[in-house]
Amino acid sequence: MSERINVTKPALPSFDEYIEEIRELWDSRWLSNRGPKSIQLEEQIAAYLGVPHTCLFANGHLALEVAIQAMNLTGEVITTPYTYCSTTHAIVRNGLTPVFCDVKEDDFTIDPDLIEDLITENTSAIVATHVYGFLCDVDKIQTIADKHNLKVIYDAAHAFGVKKNGIGAGNFGDAAMFSTHATKVFHTIEGGIVTYRDPEVFPSLPYLVHFGFTTTDDIDYIGTNARMNEFEAAMGLCNLRHIDQWIAQRKVAGDRYFERLSSVDGAKLFTIPADMTWNYAYFPVVFDGRLNRDDVKAALEAENVFARKYFYPSIDQAACYCETYGDLELPVSHYAADHVLALPMSSGITVEEVDRICDVIQGL
Numbered sequence: 291m292s293e294r295i296n297v298t299k300p301a302l303p304s305f306d307e308y309i310e311e312i313r314e315l316w317d318s319r320w321l322s323n324r325g326p327k328s329i330q331l332e333e334q335i336a337a338y339l340g341v342p343h344t345c346l347f348a349n350g351h352l353a354l355e356v357a358i359q360a361m362n363l364t365g366e367v368i369t370t371p372y373t374y375c376s377t378t379h380a381i382v383r384n385g386l387t388p389v390f391c392d393v394k395e396d397d398f399t400i401d402p403d404l405i406e407d408l409i410t411e412n413t414s415a416i417v418a419t420h421v422y423g424f425l426c427d428v429d430k431i432q433t434i435a436d437k438h439n440l441k442v443i444y445d446a447a448h449a450f451g452v453k454k455n456g457i458g459a460g461n462f463g464d465a466a467m468f469s470t471h472a473t474k475v476f477h478t479i480e481g482g483i484v485t486y487r488d489p490e491v492f493p494s495l496p497y498l499v500h501f502g503f504t505t506t507d508d509i510d511y512i513g514t515n516a517r518m519n520e521f522e523a524a525m526g527l528c529n530l531r532h533i534d535q536w537i538a539q540r541k542v543a544g545d546r547y548f549e550r551l552s553s554v555d556g557a558k559l560f561t562i563p564a565d566m567t568w569n570y571a572y573f574p575v576v577f578d579g580r581l582n583r584d585d586v587k588a589a590l591e592a593e594n595v596f597a598r599k600y601f602y603p604s605i606d607q608a609a610c611y612c613e614t615y616g617d618l619e620l621p622v623s624h625y626a627a628d629h630v631l632a633l634p635m636s637s638g639i640t641v642e643e644v645d646r647i648c649d650v651i652q653g654l
């Protein structure tokens with residue numbers, strides 16, 4: 291049996307580079323609570339993403355949940371059903387009601403042409419996901435938000451390093467959340483980032499991360515513990531030195547997939563928009579017609595290759611939501627959940643491995 295290929299494989303700096311980065315922690319004993327590594331990483335990430343403000347978190351989910359809390363939203367939030375459950379959970383766990391809006395057929399991001407019909411007097415925000423790193427129609431969404439006085443928050447968990455006309459993904463909307471989980475393009479083992487332009491929209495954000503303390507004696511907000519620790523920040527400092535190289539390696543694999551699969555009947559590939567610098571976060575393929583997604587997945591597994599149904603299920607169909615939302619007509623999201631397979635993609639995947647995967651698909 292050939293060697294196992296997983297859908298993702300975390301990149302790591304060399305062992306020595308990481309050890310050198312964490313050496314000071316043994317002297318300072320400053321292991322968490324926004325130490326020097328966290329502050330340095332925050333500055334470097336702001337520079338890399340080209341955003342004015344960043345706040346680090348223990349993980350992407352808490353970053354999104356706390357960003358929503360910091361906005362003091364009420365009532366209904368228009369959101370996408372084609373996302374990871376974290377997006378919806380972050381809304382619901384803030385006591386808000388998600389209102390699902392179907393997605394576009396070309397890239398499965400929220401369909402701005404369907405948003406306005408869903409707006410009511412109770413709507414306070416739009417929370418949308420940059421699916422596979424493909425940016426939402428940020429201009430149309432902002433126009434609608436401005437017209438109806440809504441906040442916009444992007445789940446940019448997939449979009450680290452993605453740009454539109456040279457502008458970093460973190461600059462769109464009132465805030466964006468990036469996950470720096472081990473499986474993402476850039477990682478800090480576990481971690482998350484909120485980027486934002488206007489600190490006045492988020493006076494509480496930096497404090498909510500640390501129980502709501504504003505000084506050592508003042509607890510002004512009902513916060514949580516959502517801190518990134520110094521070992522994670524140190525991993526981020528190392529990984530940021532390599533990120534451009536790692537994205538370039540992903541592109542080599544992505545280019546090979548495009549070359550080998552673009553003419554396969556029954557496999558539809560995504561188009562990278564001309565104005566976008568993509569990060570090759572995932573390699574999603576829509577299997578339809580001659581090829582069945584679940585059969586392709588099984589055939590790959592028989593060859594020790596593990597692709598992932600992603601996103602699946604459409605969130606309105608998840609067990610914890612379907613009682614309330616199960617009857618909604620969201621045809622495009624349901625189609626995507628049933629037909630997309632994310633093929634293995636990482637900075638470490640070789641062209642030979644991509645060929646092995648494509649051979650299986652071409653042989654079906």
Ligand SMILES: *Cc1c(COP(=O)(O)O)cnc(C)c1O
Nearest residue numbers: 349350351374376447469470471
């Ligand atoms: C990974 C991910 C999250 C959650 O991030 P964690 O760091 O794992 O908490 C949220 N939304 C999307 C779209 C994701 O892919």
